[in-house]
Amino acid sequence: LDDDTTLEIEGNMSEMITKEGLAIKIYYGDIRNLPVECIVNAANESLSHGGGVARAISDAAGYEFDKESKEYVKKHGRLAVGSCCVTSAGKLPYKNVIHTVGPTWYDYDAKEKKLCLNDVQEAVEVTFRRADKLGLRSLAIPAISSGIFGVPKESCTEQYYKAVVAFSKQYNGTSLHEIHFVDVDLTMVRLITTTFERLSGSKLTRKTIDLPSSRESRVLKKEREDRSRSPNKNSSDDDGIVFDITDKTSISLKVGYIAATDGSAIVCPQDTRCLSFGGIAKAISDRLGNMEQDMPSVNPKEDVPPGKVIPMKQGKLTVPWEYILHAVCPTKEKKDTMDQFELDLKETIRNAFKEAECLGLKSLVCPLLGAGGFMKTKELEKTCVQCLVNVVKDLQKGKCPLQNISVVVGSQTILNSIKNALTGAGFCCRTKPKPECWKYSKDMRPKYSRKTDSGKSFSSCKGTRSCDKKGTYNSHEKENFKKSPKLGKCGVRSCPPCDGRQFRDPKARPPCEDTSKKENSQPFGIMKMSENPKKLPGYEESDGTIVITYVFEEGYQISFHPFPGRKYSRITHTAYVPDNEKGRLVTRLLNVAFSRGLLFTVKSSSGCMPCNGIITWNGIIHKTSIKGGPDEYGYPDPEYLDLVLEQLAAKDVTKENSNPSEHKEFSRCLQN
Known part of the structure; x- marks a missing residue:
């Protein structure tokens, strides 16, 4: 890491890009519900998963995960401090879980504390090497040894940074691209962020943005999101906004949980590998009932180019979607120009609408495509909104069999942006009437x-x-x-x-x-x-x-x-x-x-x-x-x-x- 290193705070996320191109992300979140291929478990030597993050992961992963952990120890023996092993992820939506054993502060006498800190670095760095060896692109790791293991938190964060530096120097860009430091302790998240800033010598640039929320993930702006979804006086005007696109086609906007929205089909954002790791993919999977059995498999042998839409027919009678349209969205990287991003994003949205038309569908549920799990900047948000509006304008030029397009977003701010853009484009806005049940009083x-x-x-x-x-x-x-x-x-x-x-x-x-x-x-x-x-x-x-x-x-x-x-x-x-x-x-x-x-x-x-x-x-x-x-x-x-x-x-x-x-x-x- 040198002076060229960039470090940004984006809402409740900090991102660091090393000179070698390795992305480091630091944020508050639930490690059981992240857009990564693999997670790290802060384990003990016996892989017993009795408390802390290990217990949380074990409870969510299920019986087979525990069984596999016990069988590993039975076959290979207890793990040594600073070493790791790999198991499947059980019921969790990841390829693997890497178990690493951090040191316990009180196991080292006063003269050995430096050795303890070195073991913290090794326990973290070894997971990076193993993930790279497994061919994984992204990895999430919780705070290691800072909890019940008793190592001072600030000392831990310094070792995390050293582990990143050591691995980044050997980084060749062939496999592991992203490392996510994630924790549910806000103090620890802030401490990791400030330590990385201090040791890298890079000044943090803070940006305030709205992050879309998911059901399994608690975001910092929870109260604001709750108010925007509640039927109160402050938000009643924007609950059920409808724009008439043509005589037969309308687009409705709402803030809410997209998997609770009914339609003939739903658009599911995917990355180029179609691994269904995003928050919306997980929400859809939740409603279908089982990630592995019911989520349509789209795993291609090669990366799918941005703009491609893959329709998958689903047979569940308990959900109203006849199809799930897997849309491969572009991602805004630093090396990409905004013009190319716009072209790819408009192509993705246009293909999603065309696919729905070809299938003869009457209604479509769609998120704001292009935003991704973390909204990068206000400029990107504006671009995503404008791309959506431009494609909607194109619908006026031809015959569109779709009767309704429901756009569901995660915050009132984004909804207002879309509403203002559609109004500015000349579309007529009307508001859906409230359900009769809203008019009930005690006497009724x-x-x-x-x-x-x-x-x-x-x-x-x-x-x-x-x-x-x-x-x-x-x-x-x-x-x-x-x-x-x-x-x-x-x-x-x-x-x-x-x-x-x-x-x-x-x-x-x-x-x-x-x-x-x-x-x-x-x-x-x-x-x-x-x-x-x-x-x-x-x-x-x-x-x-x-x-x-x-x-x-x-x-x-x-x-x-x-x-x-x-x-x-x-x-x-x-x-x-x-x-x-x-x-x-x-x-x-x-x-x-x-x-x-x-x-x-x-x-x-x-x-x-x-x-x-x-x-x-x-x-x-x-x-x-x-x-x-x-x-x-x-x-x-x-x-x-x-x-x-x-x-x-x-x-x-x-x-x-x-x-x-x-x-x-x-x-x-x-x-x-």
């Missing part, structure tokens, strides 16, 4: 009336024989389930006003109105299991307690949820099952039901307003308390396990029709 909400067992009706829940004040099921309800299994889809009596209560009370029972579904309406989440030697009341003969934890991060609703495109909140539930033969069967089948997406669903947090959703139970009773009996959703309850097996069978989840791939978490954590 439906009033519930229901007959009780005594024949009396009630319109609010104040405690009855079948529904107590807490909205939980009681022993009388359980008796009714046996006598009349058709009382509700989940087998439990309730009145609708209780359903709202169960969102606020984690001990509340699953609603039984219309939320119990056999189809998959469950958002992406994590199910964890562990064993506790403490015995549950009524199960003193068991081996202890199985503790089940469900974790769902904040995300966006899709087509079969109440309000597609709107958020659902983060939620965590803990349930308890006795550790005996029948309890293990119940736990295994709960794992199967979770894998099939049957345990949870999303319900509106308000009965009639289009508010954010809340993840709730989907008709399978869980014990969320250790004691208190059925009325408190706890134990003792000798009939609970049989009741759950009955409810699981009603959803076609049985011991006979399950397979090992559906209960991997059970097998990993509990099976002997």
Whole structure:
């Protein structure tokens, strides 16, 4: 690195280009969701992945990833400090994971601290060499040894820089082009940035831009993005903007989650290798359900030139897109001229529209192509917007069978830029009317009336024989389930006003109105299991307690949820099952039901307003308390396990029709 080195801060990203041409990017982000081919795991010698970033990667990668790690250690022995190994990425969308072992500060005495720092450099640099040897183009690495390993953070960042310098001097430009330093600790991100600036001698140039957000990635401008998506007074004018292009064709603009937007086809931006690593590709894959099985494979033997659009027909009936149009977008490199970039980008957009026309499609969902994962400059944003507008103007000259083109962007700023450009080009703007549900008031909400067992009706829940004040099921309800299994889809009596209560009370029972579904309406989440030697009341003969934890991060609703495109909140539930033969069967089948997406669903947090959703139970009773009996959703309850097996069978989840791939978490954590 010398005086020619350039270092830029772009929003929450800093980029350094070395003299040899190696790109170094530093930013805040989730290492499980990045536009790279490979990531580095901050591992320990035994690859046990018990905490920190290793645990996060392991949880997301799944059982096979853990199994492969254990088999490696069993075959090759423990990893030495400063060395690395390579495994597959499991469920993560990467080619490989490189495991590197950094030093622990307290393992070195006062005279050996310099050796410890040298080991930090080696633990980082060895991953660069291995990635280059594997023929990878991009690599993301978290902070090594700065967390529980105890090495001072500033000293760590200096070793990261030295590792970059040493590798860059040997860099021949044949394979590894990008190294991403990524962390969820903003202090660490800033420290890496300032250290690289100080040691390189290059002054940082700060630029403020809007970064498009994705569902699996938390960006620094989260609150601003949330406000732009919310139905409030400040943004109501731009929620559903439509421009008439011709008498039969219109273009609509909105800020939101592109994978929740319906259309005959969706445009998926790709790089020249079509590896589906971008945020939009991952969002589309999420909606399809499985990256490896359902994402159309476009991996060509040779790089695809910018401008090429590859249509892939997809057969999923649960999503509205008949086709996914993989569009290879140009990237603005320093060596490229803006004129060439514009030509390639307009060709890409034009080919996407032409492909939709050739396929006879009526509607198309499209992002702002050319922006990429990180918007480089305001000039580039303006260029991307102008290219889109120029191609839209060309549609006026010929017959276009497309009836609607939905352009979905990640921020209100970009939407306003497109809106102003279209208005300046002479297109007529109109605003879509708000849905009728926006006009609902308290007086217009439906009033519930229901007959009780005594024949009396009630319109609010104040405690009855079948529904107590807490909205939980009681022993009388359980008796009714046996006598009349058709009382509700989940087998439990309730009145609708209780359903709202169960969102606020984690001990509340699953609603039984219309939320119990056999189809998959469950958002992406994590199910964890562990064993506790403490015995549950009524199960003193068991081996202890199985503790089940469900974790769902904040995300966006899709087509079969109440309000597609709107958020659902983060939620965590803990349930308890006795550790005996029948309890293990119940736990295994709960794992199967979770894998099939049957345990949870999303319900509106308000009965009639289009508010954010809340993840709730989907008709399978869980014990969320250790004691208190059925009325408190706890134990003792000798009939609970049989009741759950009955409810699981009603959803076609049985011991006979399950397979090992559906209960991997059970097998990993509990099976002997």
